[in-house]
Amino acid sequence: MTTSFVTDVIATTTFTMPMTTDAKKFGEWTVVKDGKDCMKILLGGVFQYGEGESIEIPPEASSNGSKCMGDVALFNLLLEEETSATKVFEMNLQFEMADDTYKLTRLNFTLLIDVKTYVGDRHSVFLEAPVGDYFFCDDKWTEEIASITLDITHRKFQPFVQSTKDKDYGDEFKCGDPLPEGKTKRVGLIVTLTLLAVFIVAVGLFFVLRKKGSSYRRFTNNSGV
Numbered sequence: 128m129t130t131s132f133v134t135d136v137i138a139t140t141t142f143t144m145p146m147t148t149d150a151k152k153f154g155e156w157t158v159v160k161d162g163k164d165c166m167k168i169l170l171g172g173v174f175q176y177g178e179g180e181s182i183e184i185p186p187e188a189s190s191n192g193s194k195c196m197g198d199v200a201l202f203n204l205l206l207e208e209e210t211s212a213t214k215v216f217e218m219n220l221q222f223e224m225a226d227d228t229y230k231l232t233r234l235n236f237t238l239l240i241d242v243k244t245y246v247g248d249r250h251s252v253f254l255e256a257p258v259g260d261y262f263f264c265d266d267k268w269t270e271e272i273a274s275i276t277l278d279i280t281h282r283k284f285q286p287f288v289q290s291t292k293d294k295d296y297g298d299e300f301k302c303g304d305p306l307p308e309g310k311t312k313r314v315g316l317i318v319t320l321t322l323l324a325v326f327i328v329a330v331g332l333f334f335v336l337r338k339k340g341s342s343y344r345r346f347t348n349n350s351g352v
Contacts, residue, residue, distance in 0.1 A: 153281035154186030158193040158202070164288045165195035167261070167296055168202050168220075171281030174238060176245060176274060182238070185216055198224040200286035215239045222286035228306060229287055230255045231262075234270065236277070247272030254284075256300040257307055259292065261285035264302035 153171025157164055168190070173181045185206050192203035199221065206216040214237060221233035235248035249272050256262040261283060268279040283296070291297030 152183060152186050154184070154188065155283075156190040156193075156202075156204075158190055158195060158200075160195045164294065166193060166200050166202060167283075167285040167288060169281060169283035170204075170279070172268075172277060172279035174236070174245075175276035175278065176238075176240065182216075182240065184218065188216060188218075195287075195289075200224075200229075202286065213239070220284075222284070224258055224287055224290070227258055228255050229258055231284070234272075234277075236272075236275075238275070245273060245275050247275055247277075254302070255306065256284075258287060258290045260298045260300035261291075261296040262302070263299050266302060 153169060155169040156167070158166035158168075171184060171186070173183045175181045184204070188204040188206040190202065190204055192205055194201045194203075200223075202220040202222070204216070204218045205214065207213060208215050216239070217237040219233070219235050220231060222229050223232050224230075231253040233248075233250050234253060236246070238245040249270065253268075253270075254262055254264075262285075263283045265281075268282065270277045270279075285291065285296045288294060288297075
């Protein structure tokens with residue numbers, strides 16, 4: 128038995144996932160927290176491995192392990208073998224929100240194929256989109272991790288539903304669109320106002336000290352010193 132890995136994993140079963148030659152399917156999942164939608168993900172793609180073999184992201188995988196944690200959203204897909212509860216497929220996407228944008232910052236997966244286990248984990252900025260908009264892209268996204276090539280063919284991400292106006296997907300932000308400049312403008316305005324405040328305080332302090340100096344000189348002159 129062989130294992131391709133980034134971190135050590137041992138395969139314990141010979142379950143075989145269905146193979147495909149193209150990502151013709153995609154799944155759509157909604158994550159709920161406290162009775163309200165908090166994340167919506169549409170995803171489809173294939174994992175390429177070996178000599179031209181591939182499996183697709185299973186649309187029937189469960190997203191019950193996903194978590195909405197304020198400024199961090201973890202999307203978890205899990206498929207287990209029914210007879211043994213053995214993990215057959217697991218994939219995680221981690222999104223982080225900061226200021227006006229959110230980013231996909233981590234991708235990891237575990238695949239159990241025949242008698243091999245493949246594990247991959249990568250940290251990067253895979254995408255960035257404005258808060259309140261969903262990220263959509265119909266261009267294929269390819270990542271090579273460990274000995275696996277991941278081709279994502281369908282992606283529509285809204286990891287922070289609570290930040291949208293309609294509490295659903297929100298407005299569309301398509302890959303390749305420029306990010307809004309609001310964040311940069313606000314940062315520049317804050318810096319400008321801060322410098323202006325420092326300048327005003329310095330000028331005020333100068334006049335206060337000058338006035339005290341003049342009062343001291345008048346006092347000494349009147350005292351005959």
